[in-house]
Amino acid sequence: MTNELIKQRLTEKFGDQLINWEEPYGMLTFSAAKDLNLKVLQFLFDDPELRFQFLTDLAAVHYPDRKGEELAVVYHLHNLVDNIRIRFKVFTDVAKPDVFSASALYSAANWMEREAYDFYGVNFIGHPNLIRIQNVDEMEYFPQRKEYPLEEQSRIDKDDEMFGRGGSFGPGNERSALGTLSDDDKEALKQ
Amino acid sequence: METTHHIKLPPGSLEKQTTTLNLGPTHPATHGVFQNILELDGERIVDAVQTVGYIHRAFEKIAERRPLYQITPLTDRLNYCSSPINNMGWHITCERLLKVQTPKRVDYLRIIIMELARISDHLICNSIVGVDTGAYTGFLYVMQYRELIYEIYEEVCGSRLTTNIGRIGGFERNFTSTAFEKLEKFIKEWPVVLAEFENLFTRNRIFMERTIGVGPISAERALNYGFTGPNLRAAGVDYDVRVHTPYSSYEDFNFTIPVGTTGDCYDRYLVRNGEMHQSLELIKQAYKKVQEFKGADADVYHADVPEYYLPDKKDVYTKMEALIYHFKIIMGETNIPAGEIYSAVEGGNGELGFYLISDGGRTPYRLHFRRPSFIYYQAYTELTKGGMLSDAIITMSSLNLIAGELDA
Numbered sequence: 001m002t003n004e005l006i007k008q009r010l011t012e013k014f015g016d017q018l019i020n021w022e023e024p025y026g027m028l029t030f031s032a033a034k035d036l037n038l039k040v041l042q043f044l045f046d047d048p049e050l051r052f053q054f055l056t057d058l059a060a061v062h063y064p065d066r067k068g069e070e071l072a073v074v075y076h077l078h079n080l081v082d083n084i085r086i087r088f089k090v091f092t093d094v095a096k097p098d099v100f101s102a103s104a105l106y107s108a109a110n111w112m113e114r115e116a117y118d119f120y121g122v123n124f125i126g127h128p129n130l131i132r133i134q135n136v137d138e139m140e141y142f143p144q145r146k147e148y149p150l151e152e153q154s155r156i157d158k159d160d161e162m163f164g165r166g167g168s169f170g171p172g173n174e175r176s177a178l179g180t181l182s183d184d185d186k187e188a189l190k191q
Numbered sequence: 192m193e194t195t196h197h198i199k200l201p202p203g204s205l206e207k208q209t210t211t212l213n214l215g216p217t218h219p220a221t222h223g224v225f226q227n228i229l230e231l232d233g234e235r236i237v238d239a240v241q242t243v244g245y246i247h248r249a250f251e252k253i254a255e256r257r258p259l260y261q262i263t264p265l266t267d268r269l270n271y272c273s274s275p276i277n278n279m280g281w282h283i284t285c286e287r288l289l290k291v292q293t294p295k296r297v298d299y300l301r302i303i304i305m306e307l308a309r310i311s312d313h314l315i316c317n318s319i320v321g322v323d324t325g326a327y328t329g330f331l332y333v334m335q336y337r338e339l340i341y342e343i344y345e346e347v348c349g350s351r352l353t354t355n356i357g358r359i360g361g362f363e364r365n366f367t368s369t370a371f372e373k374l375e376k377f378i379k380e381w382p383v384v385l386a387e388f389e390n391l392f393t394r395n396r397i398f399m400e401r402t403i404g405v406g407p408i409s410a411e412r413a414l415n416y417g418f419t420g421p422n423l424r425a426a427g428v429d430y431d432v433r434v435h436t437p438y439s440s441y442e443d444f445n446f447t448i449p450v451g452t453t454g455d456c457y458d459r460y461l462v463r464n465g466e467m468h469q470s471l472e473l474i475k476q477a478y479k480k481v482q483e484f485k486g487a488d489a490d491v492y493h494a495d496v497p498e499y500y501l502p503d504k505k506d507v508y509t510k511m512e513a514l515i516y517h518f519k520i521i522m523g524e525t526n527i528p529a530g531e532i533y534s535a536v537e538g539g540n541g542e543l544g545f546y547l548i549s550d551g552g553r554t555p556y557r558l559h560f561r562r563p564s565f566i567y568y569q570a571y572t573e574l575t576k577g578g579m580l581s582d583a584i585i586t587m588s589s590l591n592l593i594a595g596e597l598d599a
Contacts (some may be wrong), residue, residue: 017535024530024531024532025287025288025530025531025532027532027533029531040460053414053415054417055417056417056532056533056535056542056544056561057544057546057561058557059546059557061556061557062557068528074546076533076544076546076561079429080414080430080435083435085533087531087533100552102386104413106417107412107415107416107417107569107570108415108416108417108566108569110569111565111566111568111569112417115565119251132244133243133244134243134244134247134598134599135247143249143252144251144252150252150253150255150256162468
């Protein structure tokens with residue numbers, strides 16, 4: 001089994017619907033329209049020659065500059081019999097990020113898709129339980145999208161009690177343990 | 192919990208209704224911060240819902256602002272029972288991205304460290320299974336040998352748990368003679384201790400009764416669930432990244448992959464024990480190979496990658512070029528080549544993968560960690576459903592769930 005054979009077999013089946021063939025660092029990579037993702041995955045799973053039956057990894061990526069295909073879902077698949085890996089991508093519009101869920105095909109995809117939803121907001125259609133997994137349920141945004149930059153490291157407007165940054169914390173302005181207590185607690189201590 | 196209303200009691204159940212039990216987030220029997228909401232019919236589990244994310248630290252987001260070498264300390268905190276494997280996995284990913292060829296001596300030294308880490312990882316897991324089945328002695332007894340492993344780390348890199356060991360291209364300094372002395376001590380004394388540890392558990396009637404047939408999974412289901420590492424091999428699939436996609440010159444070594452058959456807790460225990468034996472073999476072979484280097488080769492401990500490997504401090508003070516490289520590395524001003532790479536190592540719990548996308552900037556555009564614990568923990572409901580509550584505890588510890596790896 002070689003990359004050429006896989007490419008040939010897939011092209012026979014899907015023709016020019018599979019695009020962007022690449023081999024970065026030796027791993028065969030291609031993409032398809034997002035409506036095709038389950039068809040391609042199912043074919044890769046069922047085909048007696050290809051046998052890509054192990055879902056190694058599923059990750060979402062945000063490309064804000066690609067208009068109409070801002071979000072990518074990347075599948076890493078592994079044929080354990082012939083020991084060869086491929087990478088398959090679908091792109092979706094960030095305004096309507098609907099992608100079919102692969103969780104019926106791979107049980108492993110369940111949490112991976114929840115993670116992709118949690119951080120990038122990819123809406124996996126057909127997922128049995130598409131809720132946040134790492135972040136709190138009340139969160140209203142998708143934090144790994146590029147429009148949410150990490151906090152500016154030099155900001156000083158934030159008074160952080162625990163990590164001692166900014167605000168009134170600094171040399172010559174050390175706080176005593178009492179200083180951090182609320183007024184009620186101070187009252188309680190006096191009594 | 193919503194599922195409460197959907198659960199039907201089995202016919203003839205003694206209970207009038209099911210009980211909801213919160214196992215975790217901080218429960219003495221769960222060895223980590225994760226929650227299981229169990230639906231119990233008496234002592235039998237009818238349903239379970241897992242909640243993870245209590246120690247989520249946004250590593251993937253943080254990594255998008257850090258130059259490559261500053262990401263190593265983040266990987267420490269994934270599976271913190273075997274941090275050196277995570278560190279090496281990250282260095283190997285970077286080296287593959289940058290197309291750096293490491294010297295053979297570096298590869299062998301790395302294998303020594305990685306296999307020591309594997310032993311300490313499996314040791315924790317197996318002895319904790321012992322603790323959960325009511326045998327504390329094994330755990331307490333083997334801890335002193337984990338201590339010896341940690342002393343070797345300390346001698347090599349200065350720290351013990353979150354090691355940040357090694358650099359892109361090799362190690363930050365050569366192994367000291369004390370490190371090799373401690374390693375020799377370990378190679379000499381460890382087999383005796385491992386044999387005693389096995390004597391305590393392997394044919395122990397109580398241990399066998401508690402673990403055989405508990406939390407089993409078939410090979411087919413395990414593969415579908417994305418199991419890797421000892422948990423997959425216990426189900427009978429001989430997939431090991433060290434053999435299938437060799438890194439760090441694993442192809443130069445002779446070792447076997449222990450596999451089980453039923454994928455239950457006992458098989459997972461046996462596979463991990465078998466791997467500890469294999470790891471020791473690997474360490475012996477690697478140490479022998481390291482000793483065979485003579486002359487200048489015997490002092491090689493890093494590859495020649497001036498753009499990523501810090502120069503000697505004395506050169507920084509005296510040579511202009513070294514000073515520039517030092518500055519550029521510390522400030523993270525070196526642009527990494529654009530590209531996309533997935534690279535995996537065999538971590539303590541299975542395939543630990545790094546999916547890195549670079550757009551040619553100084554930091555990764557996107558970094559995704561494939562964390563084995565996160566992927567196989569979703570099978571926990573299937574593994575424990577229908578079993579006893581006490582079995583669920585053993586299943587959890589024999590899966591070797593590490594909260595740091597669940598949450599990234």
